[in-house]
Amino acid sequence: MTKTIFITGASRGFGKLWAEALLKQGHQVVATARNTDSLKDLQQQFGDAILPLQLDVNDREACFEAIGQAKDHFGAIDVLINNAGFGLFGAIEETSEQEAREQIETNVFGLLWVTQAVLPVMREQGHGHIVQVSSTLGLVTLPVLGIYNASKFAVEGLSETLAAEVKDFGIKVTIVEPNGFATDWAGASAAHTQPMQAYEPVKEAFQAGLTDDSFGVPEATTDAILKLIDTPNPPLRLFLGKVALPWVRQVYEQRLAEWEEWQEVAVAAHGK
Incomplete structure (x- = not known):
């Protein structure tokens, strides 16, 4: 069955790979990027099956306009893949206000704006699938990626809540949680704080x-x-990669053990 899929951050990395794979499968793809020149090769190969749209997800009004264009062009939006985002490398103390705001603005608010824009379309249709690209770092953390960790923890909480709110409209939500992959996420796409010598050993x-x-x-x-796109009953969460589950299992076992150790204190704090 041919579906119409709206993908943000489709200029490179996962976004472009997935857009191409979906097009090869016969789906229609709305591919957004800040610069659509990077999508010309897909246009040449797939013609009318792809609609490239210039979009900065930080612009809420532009997100609603892009969803409207996609709906008008293809008549429906069956799947949203919220993939736009970037990594900020640096210790918490090193991070400037502007760097922190830009990280949260794109990774959290950008995802929120596109999600809000697509929901009326999917509610009217009576079906839809929202795929939120999070990270294993939305469940566990690594040093020198603190603000990125925080942004993906926010995506997890937002998306889990969303799934409960929209299930009766026929809308499914999946949180995709990749472990590390050899994309340029840590290269050209990444941002870096001004380093402080004190954190060199940690790095x-x-x-x-x-x-x-x-x-x-x-x-x-x-x-x-x-x-994931084809299954009628998609999972709420999906790891990508073999590192994710063993790592998360180990960390969660440690968390549970610590909570159990302090349970007496926790119960006493309830007061009755």
Whole structure:
């Protein structure tokens, strides 16, 4: 069954890979990017099946306009993939106000604006699937990625709540949580704080803990996304990569053990 899929952040990385895979599968794709020049190759290959739209997700009004254009052009929006975002590398103390605001603005508010824009369309249709690209770092954390961690924790809470609010409208929500992948997320797409010498040991330890096996192959994710789009009962959460589940399981076991250790104190704090 052909579906119309709206993807943000489609100029590179996961967004472009998934857009191409979906087009090859016969779907119609609305691909957004700040600069649509990067989508010309897909236009040449797939013609009218792709609608490239210039979009800065930080502009709420523009998000509503883009969703409206997509609806008018294809007649429906069956799936939204909220993929736009970037990583900010740096210790918490190093992070400027502007850097922190830009990270949250794009990763959280940008995702929120596009989500809000598509909901009336999907409610009117009586169906839809919203795919929120989060991260394993929305469940567990790494040092020197604190504001990014915070942004993805926010995406997790927002999206889980959304799933409960819209299920009776026939709208499904999936939170996709990749572990590290060898995209340019940590390269050209990333932002970096002004370094402080005091945090160099933390950064060195972080780098030393990374291995080639820590990062998945981006192209290998396309089959998972195609399956996710096609399934009639998609999961609320989906890891991408082999590192994610063992890591999250270990951290959650530690959290549960600590909560249990302090449960007596917690119960006494209830007061009755």
